[in-house]
Amino acid sequence: MQITDETIDYVGILAKLELSPEEKEQAKKDMTNMLEYVGKLNELDTEGVEPMSHTFSVNNVFREDVVTNGDDRENMLANAPEKKDGAYKVPRTFD
Amino acid sequence: MDFSITAVELGKKIKAGEISVVEATTAYLDAMEAREKDINAFVTIDREGALARAEEVQKGIDEGKYTGPLAGVPVAIKDNMCVEGMLTTCSSKILSNFVPTYTATAVQKLIDAGAVIVGKANMDEFAMGSTTETSFYGETKNPWDLDRVPGGSSGGSAAAVAAEEVPFALGSDTGGSIRQPAGFCGVVGIKPTYGRVSRYGLIAYGSSLDQIGPLAKDVTDCATILEAICGKDDKDSTSVKEAGDDFTAALVDDVKGLKIGIPKDYLGEGLDPEVKESVLAAAKALEAKGAIVEEFDLSLVEYAIPAYYIIASAEASSNLERFDGVKYGYRTEEFSDLHNMYKKTRSEGFGPEVKRRIMLGSFVLSSGYFDAYYMKALRTKALIKKAFDKAFEKYDVILGPVAPTTALKLGESLSDPIKMYLGDIYTVSVNLAGLPGISLPCGYDKNGLPIGLQLLGKHFDEKTIIRAAYAFEQTSEYKRPAYAVERGE
Numbered sequence: 117m118q119i120t121d122e123t124i125d126y127v128g129i130l131a132k133l134e135l136s137p138e139e140k141e142q143a144k145k146d147m148t149n150m151l152e153y154v155g156k157l158n159e160l161d162t163e164g165v166e167p168m169s170h171t172f173s174v175n176n177v178f179r180e181d182v183v184t185n186g187d188d189r190e191n192m193l194a195n196a197p198e199k200k201d202g203a204y205k206v207p208r209t210f211d
Numbered sequence: 212m213d214f215s216i217t218a219v220e221l222g223k224k225i226k227a228g229e230i231s232v233v234e235a236t237t238a239y240l241d242a243m244e245a246r247e248k249d250i251n252a253f254v255t256i257d258r259e260g261a262l263a264r265a266e267e268v269q270k271g272i273d274e275g276k277y278t279g280p281l282a283g284v285p286v287a288i289k290d291n292m293c294v295e296g297m298l299t300t301c302s303s304k305i306l307s308n309f310v311p312t313y314t315a316t317a318v319q320k321l322i323d324a325g326a327v328i329v330g331k332a333n334m335d336e337f338a339m340g341s342t343t344e345t346s347f348y349g350e351t352k353n354p355w356d357l358d359r360v361p362g363g364s365s366g367g368s369a370a371a372v373a374a375e376e377v378p379f380a381l382g383s384d385t386g387g388s389i390r391q392p393a394g395f396c397g398v399v400g401i402k403p404t405y406g407r408v409s410r411y412g413l414i415a416y417g418s419s420l421d422q423i424g425p426l427a428k429d430v431t432d433c434a435t436i437l438e439a440i441c442g443k444d445d446k447d448s449t450s451v452k453e454a455g456d457d458f459t460a461a462l463v464d465d466v467k468g469l470k471i472g473i474p475k476d477y478l479g480e481g482l483d484p485e486v487k488e489s490v491l492a493a494a495k496a497l498e499a500k501g502a503i504v505e506e507f508d509l510s511l512v513e514y515a516i517p518a519y520y521i522i523a524s525a526e527a528s529s530n531l532e533r534f535d536g537v538k539y540g541y542r543t544e545e546f547s548d549l550h551n552m553y554k555k556t557r558s559e560g561f562g563p564e565v566k567r568r569i570m571l572g573s574f575v576l577s578s579g580y581f582d583a584y585y586m587k588a589l590r591t592k593a594l595i596k597k598a599f600d601k602a603f604e605k606y607d608v609i610l611g612p613v614a615p616t617t618a619l620k621l622g623e624s625l626s627d628p629i630k631m632y633l634g635d636i637y638t639v640s641v642n643l644a645g646l647p648g649i650s651l652p653c654g655y656d657k658n659g660l661p662i663g664l665q666l667l668g669k670h671f672d673e674k675t676i677i678r679a680a681y682a683f684e685q686t687s688e689y690k691r692p693a694y695a696v697e698r699g700e
Contacts, residue, residue, distance in 0.1 A: 123574075130573040131528060132535070133566055134554040146567055146628065147574065153629055154517035157587050160594065167589030169419060170449070171405060171596055171645030172670060177448035191312035195539035204537050209549045 119147045212238040214375035218432045225283040232283035236265035239285045243376045252371035254290045255298045256330040282325030287371045287380040290331040293412040302346035303336045305560030306540045315412025317423045317440040324439045333367030336562045338416045345564045354692040359618040362392030369396040375695040379427035385420045387638025390650035394613035394663020397652045400426040401433045405645035406451040409444030415530040417523035420642040430681045434458035453671040461674035466682045467501035472606035474509035483616045489654030489662040490612045496686045515640035521588035528572025596644045603669045613650045613663030647673045
């Protein structure tokens with residue numbers, strides 16, 4: 117399958133990546149090659165095969181609904197690029 | 212100080228009072244300082260912290276607090292595992308300033324066992340690569356030949372052990388990232404069964420495939436380390452408590468009657484003849500010890516890499532969403548609004564290989580392509596798992612090469628991603644099927660480069676592959692790279 121400019125732009129939005137014109141061209145080429153390569157899976161008949169995410173049966177793992185960690189705010193904010201009043205600071209999101 | 216000794220041997224010397232923890236730690240830190248300009252196995256070296264810790268551990272040993280085999284032994288931690296207070300970069304620019312406020316469970320278990328962390332090992336950025344060349348902090352060199360790659364993504368961990376900068380290291384394996392660098396650097400590495408070791412504090416790449424494991428000079432070390440780090444952890448709901456975790460009990464030189472299968476598909480086109488010869492000679496050595504060895508058709512081998520890259524990239528695109536310049540890590544300098552900040556931060560912070568996989572992952576998960584690619588890959592995974600189940604009805608161990616070739620020259624693989632991916636052909640299916648695998652040296656090619664032997668086992672049956680690896684190890688001598696021998700004592 118041929119990857120178009122539109123597809124690359126769309127995937128860029130999903131991936132939250134801003135690619136330069138050169139990077140875009142490269143990405144188009146890379147993705148076309150890669151999809152052609154992984155297209156090999158179409159040789160396989162997987163009709164009726166259940167998709168497998170886990171290789172052994174772990175179902176939902178439950179625990180008691182009890183808080184075990186304390187107030188960890190300082191720690192969580194320790195690496196924030198910008199913070200204010202005990203919260204993460206981000207640029208304005210709407211006018 | 213004799214740097215050729217193993218972690219367990221060093222632990223014994225420390226216990227016997229032949230060398231103090233501070234002396235041993237200092238010796239290794241000095242070795243690191245001298246060798247790092249050639250090898251670049253580390254992103255961070257914590258001399259001060261390590262020496263303070265060494266004193267504390269010595270006190271603990273003297274007081275009877277640390278009694279285990281790894282007490283006082285220096286260790287390198289791959290830079291994708293969080294260590295409280297220690298820079299943890301994942302070899303990426305986007306985490307260039309990230310200092311975790313908590314410690315990964317596997318690392319904590321080593322700390323509890325009295326190990327001394329000396330630094331963080333270099334890796335491919337976010338563990339995406341097979342050469343350690345995608346690191347933002349420069350490539351790591353192979354101690355066997357400084358013009359060659361150490362393999363990857365745990366290349367720093369493997370090179371540090373081979374160059375005798377540390378007695379042992381932790382790595383992580385998503386598609387071969389412990390086994391392949393161990394093979395390229397002539398050391399031993401174990402990728403445990405999925406769920407055997409907690410992934411808490413391991414910065415996620417492909418969550419359904421990632422496992423932490425040991426790299427060291429011999430099978431005894433690896434079994435000992437794995438015993439220390441395994442176990443169920445409430446902080447990782449995919450970790451489990453399974454029997455058969457007394458790995459050191461499997462260090463027995465006995466393979467009589469052990470049924471070993473060699474997939475014919477692992478010996479075909481693309482495999483270097485010298486690697487093939489060496490791997491088959493290893494099988495013969497095990498046969499001579501009483502194992503029953505035969506070749507069989509595993510099937511589906513050529514579908515493992517395509518399935519792996521779809522699944523791993525899909526999971527990576529989701530896992531790496533969190534790096535957006537808000538909560539930790541790098542944030543771009545100039546931006547107009549929130550979305551622009553996200554995009555610029557990520558575009559400046561991630562390297563080309565990481566971007567490539569995030570793009571591919573985002574694509575295969577997008578509506579319209581999800582079924583055709585992602586679900587198809589998960590169905591393929593089910594078939595691959597079934598093929599292994601069938602093989603293990605007949606065999607106790609599957610034997611094969613770790614990689615099609617020995618260590619490649621620096622710069623050889625980066626230009627063609629698919630070619631680099633193909634180097635993972637013998638390792639990725641193990642991650643898809645969740646199986647344990649061990650990699651150990653079985654010979655040397657005409658350039659003197661180590662050749663890796665891979666042994667695969669049933670789910671949670673690390674003990675059988677450890678036993679087979681140990682038995683094979685008794686027939687061969689551990690060889691040190693000339694680089695380490697020259698710098699010796």
